[in-house]
Amino acid sequence: MTRRGRVALKVAVWAACLAPLAWLLYRAATGDLTANPISFITNLLGDWTLRILLTSLAMTPLRLLFGWSWPVALRRLLGLFAFFYVLLHFSVWLVLDHFFAWAQMGADIAKRPYITVGMAALVLMIPLAVTSTAGAIRRLGGKRWQWLHRLVYVIGLCGVLHYLWLAKKANPDPYYYAAAFVLLMAIRAWDWLRGALRAAPSPRPSPQRGEGA
Amino acid sequence: MLIKRGGDIKSGEITDQALYLNRRAFMTGSVAGAAALALAPGAARAAAPPAAGQPLMAARNKAFDLPDATTKFQEATTYNNFYEFGVNKDDPAHLAGTLKPRPWKVTVDGLAHKPTTFDVDDILKMAPLEERVYRLRCVEGWSMVIPWIGFPLAALLKRVEPTGAAKYVEFSTLVDPDQFPGQKRGLFNFGGLDWPYTEGLRLDEALHPLTLLTAGMYGQVLPNQNGAPIRVVIPWKYGFKSAKSLVRIRLTADEPKTAWNKAAPQEYGFYSNVNPKVDHPRWSQATERRIGEFRRRETLMFNGYDQVAGLYSGMDLKKQY
Numbered sequence: 355m356t357r358r359g360r361v362a363l364k365v366a367v368w369a370a371c372l373a374p375l376a377w378l379l380y381r382a383a384t385g386d387l388t389a390n391p392i393s394f395i396t397n398l399l400g401d402w403t404l405r406i407l408l409t410s411l412a413m414t415p416l417r418l419l420f421g422w423s424w425p426v427a428l429r430r431l432l433g434l435f436a437f438f439y440v441l442l443h444f445s446v447w448l449v450l451d452h453f454f455a456w457a458q459m460g461a462d463i464a465k466r467p468y469i470t471v472g473m474a475a476l477v478l479m480i481p482l483a484v485t486s487t488a489g490a491i492r493r494l495g496g497k498r499w500q501w502l503h504r505l506v507y508v509i510g511l512c513g514v515l516h517y518l519w520l521a522k523k524a525n526p527d528p529y530y531y532a533a534a535f536v537l538l539m540a541i542r543a544w545d546w547l548r549g550a551l552r553a554a555p556s557p558r559p560s561p562q563r564g565e566g567a
Numbered sequence: 568m569l570i571k572r573g574g575d576i577k578s579g580e581i582t583d584q585a586l587y588l589n590r591r592a593f594m595t596g597s598v599a600g601a602a603a604l605a606l607a608p609g610a611a612r613a614a615a616p617p618a619a620g621q622p623l624m625a626a627r628n629k630a631f632d633l634p635d636a637t638t639k640f641q642e643a644t645t646y647n648n649f650y651e652f653g654v655n656k657d658d659p660a661h662l663a664g665t666l667k668p669r670p671w672k673v674t675v676d677g678l679a680h681k682p683t684t685f686d687v688d689d690i691l692k693m694a695p696l697e698e699r700v701y702r703l704r705c706v707e708g709w710s711m712v713i714p715w716i717g718f719p720l721a722a723l724l725k726r727v728e729p730t731g732a733a734k735y736v737e738f739s740t741l742v743d744p745d746q747f748p749g750q751k752r753g754l755f756n757f758g759g760l761d762w763p764y765t766e767g768l769r770l771d772e773a774l775h776p777l778t779l780l781t782a783g784m785y786g787q788v789l790p791n792q793n794g795a796p797i798r799v800v801i802p803w804k805y806g807f808k809s810a811k812s813l814v815r816i817r818l819t820a821d822e823p824k825t826a827w828n829k830a831a832p833q834e835y836g837f838y839s840n841v842n843p844k845v846d847h848p849r850w851s852q853a854t855e856r857r858i859g860e861f862r863r864r865e866t867l868m869f870n871g872y873d874q875v876a877g878l879y880s881g882m883d884l885k886k887q888y
Contacts, residue, residue, distance in 0.1 A: 388656065389639075389646035389858045390709055453862060458851075466849060519849065522707075523831045524759040525654045 355424050367428055371435040374402040375442075392450045399443035404513050407436040408534050411510050415541040430486050433506070437483045440476050468519035475512035478505050510535050620790070623783035625696035625716045633700050635857075638711040640785045642858050647792050648705065649811060650760055651740065651747035658749070659792035666746045666812065668789075668796035675723060677818035678733035683726065687796045691782055693726065694718035698786070699779060704841045704870045706805035710855045715800050716783030721774045729770065729818050736773040737823035738799060738810040740764040760826050766810040767823035767837065768801065771878055777802060803872040805839045836888040840879070841870035845888045 355363075378398055381387055388394040410432035413425035452459050462469045482503055484490070491499045514535045517528040649659040673690060676682035696716050704710045724736070742763045744750040750762050772778065779800045782789055789795040794811025801808050807827055817823075827835035834848050843853045843866040854863040869875050879887075 389642035390656070390856065392856065392861075393709070450861075451863075458854075462851065466851075468849060522654075523834075524650060526759075527654075 360424070360427065363424060363428065364431060367431050367435075371406060371432070371438075374398065374439075392446065396443060396446045396451065399439055399446060400517070403436055403439040403443055404517060404531055406432055406439060407506075407510060407513055408531065408538065410436060411506065411535070411538045415538050418541055418545045434483060434486060437479050440479060444476055468516050471512040471519070472516040475509045475516060478509050478512070482506060482509075507539065510538075621788045622786055623696070623716050623788045624786070625698045625783065627714075628697040628699050631699040631701065633702065633712060635702065635712045636859070637700060638713060638858050643711055643713055643784070644790050644792060646858065648707075648806065649749075649792060649794070651749045651762075651764065651812070652792065653749045662748055663791035665748060666791040666795065668791060668812075671796045671814075673797060673813055673816065675727045675816045675818075677737070678730045678820060679818050680728035680730060681726070685723075687782075690723060690780070690797065694722040696783070701779070701800060701802035702870050702872075703800075703802065703806055703809075704855060704866065706807060706835070706839070706847060706852075708850060708852070708855050709858055710866075711858050713784055714786070715779055715781045716786070717779045717781035717800070719776050720778045720780040720799060721776065723780055723816070724773060724818075727818070732820050733818035734770055735819045735821065735823055736768050736770060737815075737817040737819055738766045738768075738813055739815040739817070740810055741812050741814045760830050763814075764810060764826045765823060766799075766808055766825050767819075768808075769822075769878075770818070772801070772875075775875060775878065777872060777875065803841055803869040803875045805841060807835070808839050838879075838884070838887050840875075840884060840888075841866065842868060842884055842888065844868075845885055 378395065410429050413429045413432070416422055416425040448454065448459070463473050464470070482505060485494060485499060485502060494502065514528070514532040517531055521528045645660040646656045647659040648656065652659040652662045669687070671687040672684050673687055674682075674684040676684075696718060698714050698716050700712060700714045702710060702712055740763050741747065742750060744752075749759075768778070779802075781794070781798050781800045782796060784790075784793060789798065794809075797813050798811040799809050799813070808825075822837055825835070825837060828837060841852075846852050852866055855866045856863050
């Protein structure tokens, strides 16, 4: 892909990832945040966190399935946008929903499994965001950095569990996200298995497969 | 962030707003009403059947007035849980046009000496309609204050003369996927509720004067998304107990199966009284967000309706939630 193509792609991702926030601000400006604005804002930010996170997890499968190289270059940008949305999502819960009622929130984190896994996902995203720079990869070394960034699988799992456990039964939406996550992990597993099987009969070291996350 | 506040609005202004939002319907309704009055009483039946948005007049029963500000009509009719239309809060308001609230029959049967199928318009003549302002507390942790129009369910139940064996009442909502798109079964529509939506009360709860058979709100005929043409409102229980769009009321000897209890028995009990001390397994019930307000407020035992406490004397409400 040409340099111009890569720039266009990144501009498109920026625009796509900022669109939900622009939509939210537009709804706020026109007084159209539903009868329960705090719940509406929290849910919208949570939905987009999960969508962007799953999109970032879809980049490597795209490469595996179609041999494209360009999706992998978007993982960091998508991951950082997922972190941006989860911070907004958390801030709304902290400020607007509970207004710094620390004791109440602490009890919820400990007692409510959906909040526990949600908080876990948020906390686990911090080291990934901090080490998202080229300098951090250099300092950590590629192998260690790759291991650290495999945390994104745990984060994805926590994210879909958070939604599954908070939604009322009869709402099918969280199952779609869970199914997407399982599919994306299954493609990785299939690729890993394929590599392992191909490597097994060969006495020579297997060709380097994948780049982890 | 713009958060609209409704706390300063006097309840007197609310009705004006409701009428304002529906001014066209109010005008046509008034004309129809005037025409009906001008004709012989028998001819009134031939007038257009009452529809959502048409005025429904009833004297305010001041005994139930609350210090709380009334929720805006616009909010009470666009933020609804009514899974027959869909699982999202705005689905009912968007899709409610498919429901046809007339003609409508309600069968009241089971353990009764005079089981009867009534036309809904005949039910509305059984007792004088009154307006009552009730708190509504949803199990999800939000609440509203709504001026309902109806009369105590007891008046209808007494018509059919329950037998001595009757101990419970079961309510059933209409099943018709053409009118209720949320009842359509699709490839991705799994894990939902079983239709019909059923709810239930103990007979003494159903006969309690607070339990309101309801056909209107905010001075007008019940909008489809709020359970037209007829529903119950049980203000000391979580909102899902107040079944909507009723086609059957059955007197039984055994505790009826209820829709949410069947879907998630560990989360929703038969009684489902509003109780700040008994948490939902997945969230706290200690506080609630009143629609239109910013800060959460404390949830009250029995939603503030202490007069029902006697119904549960001797019961462990932590176990029988």
